[in-house]
Each structure stands twice: as structure tokens, then as C-alpha cells.
Amino acid sequence: MASERARKIPDSDTITGPMSESDGIDFDIIEMLYFAYRDFTSDPDAILARFGFGRAHHRVVHFVNRQPGMTVADLLDTLRITKQSLARVLKQLIDSGYIHQVEGPNDRRQRRLYPTSKGRELALELARPQSRRITEALRGIDSEGQKLIRQFLQGMVNRD
Amino acid sequence: MASERARKIPDSDTITGPMSESDGIDFDIIEMLYFAYRDFTSDPDAILARFGFGRAHHRVVHFVNRQPGMTVADLLDTLRITKQSLARVLKQLIDSGYIHQVEGPNDRRQRRLYPTSKGRELALELARPQSRRITEALRGIDSEGQKLIRQFLQGMVNRD
DNA sequence: TCAAATATGTCAGCCTTGTTGACATAAATT
């Protein structure tokens, strides 16, 4: 699977000890975040595949449903991707009737984005298994503990 | 940015109300996980770019450093990607001296993966900002609370 | 012992989703 021939024996520059918490780094949480996110996204991914959509469509459908009437600029800002990237998936969602555009009421250059009923249903269907997974993971944790978990997750986000 | 012309006025199938917790779904945590992960990965992404590497290289370097001597099969299992996908990034990491291969001690078909000192340094450099972010987010949360956070994250992972 | 299974590597091609750069249009703003 690689080039440089495998050695029979570790050479002097081969490190055999594992990297661990003793390096002063919280590898446990680093890895749990990776695995948690990997599995968290696997549920909707399976559903999306049935629709011929991908994770990018999920994000768009999600945020438009969370904030109907948002502009394209709002969405670009939330997703932190380029408009050319957004264009592709947004076009597909509009063409297949999951999202509608409405001229801005004050500023007619704007294209306000709204879900259709079909779009709302899709968003809910995608959120359901994720919410179930969260509920499961929160089981046995009281509201005080849940508050701390929210605080932690919020604290992981850049504050701009 | 899309096709179907924008309407002046929402039609009958345009949903204007936001999707909210009242739908019985924990959108708050769903979104916090998305934003937290987005920002959590942005720190190493910036470092990786300087090396001409991507997120895929990060994962490989990370796990090989966490478990030196792991086999290719172990890694595939951890990452849940195909060997062809892994091959590309692994080859680059081996060719540029971040990872070594050693013939399996019992099974000579295996290629045990080990970091070099350069590979160990890279893994640590990538983990550092992530650990800093975690430490920040845990600030003011006592060890009992931290235990709950770990429990929650662990609970989000598929148990197989 | 020999056939089958296993661990790994590799070639070729495809898809999604990100990127940059350039340019177009309509509407709002100054």
C-alpha cells in the first residue's frame, strides 16, 4: 500500500511508545469528538443517499428550515463555503422542490430561502435519528449536567 | 444562483415558520455539534496546509501515533474508509518520512505502522490547539461535570 | 501438501464537495 519497503526491524527513528495523556493533551476527548461526529453524521448520510443527496444538501436543508427567509448571504456565512459551492447543491434542492426562493420584501436583489413542505419533512426526517442519538447519550444525565454539556459544546465554538 | 425563478410572494407550499425544539427534536445540540466540530477541525487544518497535507493525513498520523504498531487493517477499521482511499494519504506520509512500516513479527504479511520522530512531532503539533480549545471549553467545569461530558460524548458513539 | 483465505498493494475511473478567478445582471446606495 506504500512505497518505501517495509523494514524487518524498527530502525532508530521508529517510535514505538503511544502518544498519551501524559503528553499534557486530552486525547480522550479529541478522539471521542471524532468518533461521535463520525457516527452522528452516519445516520442522516444513509437517509440522504436514498434521495441522491449528500451531506452538503443536509446542511442547506437544515439551516433553511431553522431560519426560513434567510438570504443566500446568511447561508454562506453560516456554512463558511464559497457561493460557487453552495450554488450546486442549492440549485438541486430548488429544482427538486425542497426549497423555494422569494424576492426580498425590501431589497429585491435578495433571494429569501424557504423550505417547501417536502423540504420541511426531509429536514425533520434527517434530524430525527440525530436527536434520538442525543437523547440516548443524555440518558441518566440530569438537567444540570445537560446544561454543562451545552456549555462545553458552546465553548468549543469560535466566538466572533 | 438557482433555476426556478424567485417568486414575488410565498406560494401555498412555502413554509415560513422555523423548525424548533417544539418539534421534539434537540436542534440546539445538533447545531452545536456541527459548529463545534467545524471549529475544532479548523485549527489543525491551518497547520496541515503548511505541510501540504489535509484532514485525511491528520487522521492517519493521529491514530498511528496513538497506537504505534497498528496494522493497515486496524487503521481501515478505525477510519471506516476503503484501502484505496487510505493508500493515497498513507503513501504520502511514508514517502515524506512521517510514518514507517515494519513487517509483522508473527505474520509477515502485515505492515505494522509506526510514527517517526517527525511524525510524532507533527501529531503533537496538530493535537495541541485542539487540546487548548478543549481546555478552554472545560474551564469552570469541575471533574464531576467533565465526567458527564465524557460520558455524553462516549454515548454518541456507536457501540459495536 | 496444496488449495483457499488473508493482508496488503495498485491501477483506473468516478463522484461529491470544496477551492480560485473571471465575469454578468439587477437593484440599491451615494
Next chain:
DNA sequence: AATTTATGTCAACAAGGCTGACATATTTGA
């Protein structure tokens, strides 16, 4: 009237997934 803003679009490219096919060396099992 000139400029800025919001959006759309074309073209090209890159990373990192995927499938399918096939090759090699080694181990295992009948």
C-alpha cells in the same frame, strides 16, 4: 450617474471519498 451590493454562472482544479478488478506474498485449514 457612478458605485456598491446581492446574486448567479462558467470553467478549471484539488482533496478525499467510492467501486471494481487484479496481483503478490504469506498463512491457514482440509
